[in-house]
Amino acid sequence: MKKQKDISNKTIMALLAVTLGITLLGTTLSIVKLNSLRDTYLFLTGAATTTATTQLTISGTTGITMHNSTINLGSGYYNTSCTTGFAWINTSAGQYNCWINSTPSSFIGHHTINNSGTTVINVTAASGASSKRDAEHFLCGSIDGCASTVAAINVTAFNNLAGSCTGTLPNFAVILSNSSNFTVTLCPELSSAIASNSINVSYYIQIPSDAGTGAKSWTVTYEATDVVG
Amino acid sequence: MHKKRKERVKRQSKDISNRAVIILLLLLIIVSITGIILYLSALETTETFNSGKLEGYPNSQVESPAKSVPQNVGGKVTFSIVSPESSSKPSEGVQV
Structure with a gap:
């Protein structure tokens, strides 16, 4: 072995x-x-043997109200003696160009947004889901409905009551282009103090010469959200 | 002859002793590795506890700041485009 x-x-x-x-x-x-x-x-020090309840209290309320909810620019038409191919109306200054107005209208118009809640809010503007998808939808009647590509809506905002908004206000930011729509921040922090809780919102509307006749209506949605710092 | 047998017996008993040591050592290695594996799996349970996923242990952390529901209001912009023939009224506002 x-x-x-x-x-x-x-x-x-x-x-x-x-x-x-x-x-x-x-x-x-x-x-x-x-x-x-x-x-x-x-x-x-110990652990719960059944279930635990956490209570959460939100001490503030969020709310916005609007005055002058409709900006009505009356009626008119493109001045064919112009060569620009479009007319424009600026509702913040009451100015217009290449536009012949046929019914009285001051052209000055704005939506006034008030913070009616108790907390500081962020305010945005957008063309709602059920509203116009682009400027051609608004001005020519259907999405991408103009032959030209100059249709546009720009938005501008400014304090109605001094010191209402903290942060940058938009200066004619595009909200509807000829082929798209955008959400624009109008005020990053709108105060809830009674003496300073209000902003005005105006529009610059670029109307193409090929926009068809008829009533034009566009609904803009303003949304307020709590600013939690 | 007697001496030779004695040496063989001695060597044989030494051999057995060495084998026993080796078996014991192998057992020790296995036990150590098992211990580490068990410890690591116990750590996973501890992490589950820390993340608050273990039932019966309340997790007091609020994961995101509480916000109230966003509020909406709608505004309208309206006007009409008319044909030049149907209107002859003068314009108002500021012509630029």
Whole structure:
């Protein structure tokens, strides 16, 4: 019968070294991890055995109201003696160009937005989902409905009561282009203080010469959201 | 002859002892590795506790600031485009 060869002490030492390494690694890991967890559990005095209820109270209210909800520019038409291909009306200054007005209208018009809540709000303007999708939809009757590409609506806002808005107000930002619509921030932080809680919103309307005759109506949606600082 | 047998017996008993040590060492390695695996899985449970997903332990953290529901109002811009023939009234406003 063949004799089995003895396992040398060297092999035993190597195995011992491996074991020692693994054990040391385990111990170090335990100490490091448990040490970092100790602080987390120091404040824990007990745990709920059933269910817990958290009560949350919102102490402020959000609200906006609007005065002058309709800007009516009367009726008119493109002045064919112009060569621009479009007329424009600026309702903030009561100015117009290449437009012949046929019914009395001051051309000055704005929507007045008031913060009627008790918290500071962010106010945006957008053409709502059920409203016009682009300026050609508004002025030519259908989406991308004009032959020209100059139809556009820009929005501008300014304080109605001094110190109402903190942050940058838009200066004729595009809200409807000839092929798209955008959400425009009118006021990043509108105060709720009674003496300074109001902004005015006006529009610059670029009417293409190929816009068809008829009544034009566009609904803009103003949205107020709490500013939680 | 007697001496030779004695040496063989001695060597044989040494062999058995070494094997036993090796078996024990292997057992020690297995136990150590198992210990580490168990420890790591226990850590996962601790992390679950910390994230508040463990039932019965209330998580008192509010994940996002509470906001009230956004409010909307709608405004209208209206006008009419008429044909030049149907109108002859003068314009108002400021011609630029």
